[in-house]
Amino acid sequence: MADTTKKQRIFMTGASGYVGSVITEFAIADGYEVHGLSRSEANDEKLRKLGAVPVRGDLSSLDVLRREAAAADVVIHLADPFNFDLSNGYDPVLKAQAAVADAFADSLQGSGKVLLTTGGALMAASDPNGGETDETTPAPNEEIIPRTRVEKYDLSLAEKGIRVAAIRLAPFVYGRGGSGIRLFMQMAAKNGHVLTVDEGKAHTTAVHVDDAARLYLLAAKKAPVGGTRYNATEPGGVTHRQLAEAIAEVVGVPVKSLTLDEATAQLGLFFARFLSADNRSSSAKARNELGWEIKETAGILEDIKAGSYPAVAQAIKSGH
Structure with a gap:
């Protein structure tokens, strides 16, 4: 008889970070087993205290990413190579992010499993009349950091039988x-x-970190087939x-x-x-499609x- 008590597993990059640690906390409370990529003993200890399993490696450890993605039911990608170091331009970041996405795709393709990636609501140009924008709003004419190129590549993985959702965090997560x-x-x-x-x-726009974490977990359960985007922003x-x-x-x-x-x-x-x-990004799509609620x-x-x-x-x- 099959073991119906087996917990679903989440593999997460950035699991010990600001947003990731709250997702980890909530996911474990929700019955998931969380494995988090970790670059240091300090992060190992933080993840263990949260109840997660630390996985030693970084975003260049592509074999580790493939192995953990293959064993996971959900992959959440929060970490960002180079962070704000753009001294060599953004092309190295794009290349590194594509390599990470490809590593996940190697293991997830054809599985129908969920891959959640992370971007920002500032990827949408502001409305010239001061109105709200949404996930279909085009990018600004001049992107200081061309994150939309990363997101477009991530969403293209849906063509490989992966349920991909890009979470666009508000400019201020607090x-x-x-x-x-x-x-x-x-x-x-x-x-x-x-x-x-x-x-x-x-x-x-802003979003409380607890509400943002809840949105990731709702998307993990309800992300539709194909690639899609969700703004994580409070109304107003x-x-x-x-x-x-x-x-x-x-x-x-x-x-x-x-x-x-x-x-x-x-x-x-x-x-x-x-x-x-x-930025006046609307989160109506997340609220209507996923049942996301602002609780904070x-x-x-x-x-x-x-x-x-x-x-x-x-x-x-x-x-x-």
Whole structure:
């Protein structure tokens, strides 16, 4: 008689990271067995504490990726080669990501298993009339980081009998005192001000890390045949100015506005564009097709001012 008690297995890159660790936590609570790629003893220990199985290797360990993908029911790819190191251009990143995708495809092709990849809602151009965008919105004319080329390649793997879904995370993933908000707090404390671009008038979207993790797991269960995309974004949105003022309030520094040219000179093109990008991405597709719900309803401004971040700000100010 077949063993019907066998747990489904998830293999994940980036499992010990900010979003990945929450997915791991929720997946194990949901009855999955999670195997996470790990580059260090410290990450091994973090994964074990979460209840996951560490798998030693990195994104260049293609044989490891093939082996683990073959044994998994779901593959979730969160890690990014080179991170923000674009000193040699983006072509090496594209090549590395394609090699990872091909390694997964070698093991998953024809299986109907799920492969979830990760991108960002900023891969859609802003609406010139200030309206919402969705997963069908074209990419900006000038992409600083051409992530859409990675996503297009990933989604093409659906032609090999893999259920591929690309999760587009909001520009600001927040909660649990981590991620970019923590980074901006550290920068504010160091520089003595919070920077915003063009008075911070552009809108942006956010998503709580717990809600983002829930979306990955819903997509793992319900991703349709063929390749598709889902925005992981909260409805509504906030302005960059509102975010800057909230961070300034808890860190105890003023807000300083720069022009785009000034910000580019001081911060580099990527961060200058990030802080001036207008994004109002709709998550209606994820809500309608997957039944995704926003459960962390307080919102990013409340979390910064009275949720998980005041303690972070206090620790930063006290030098910890």
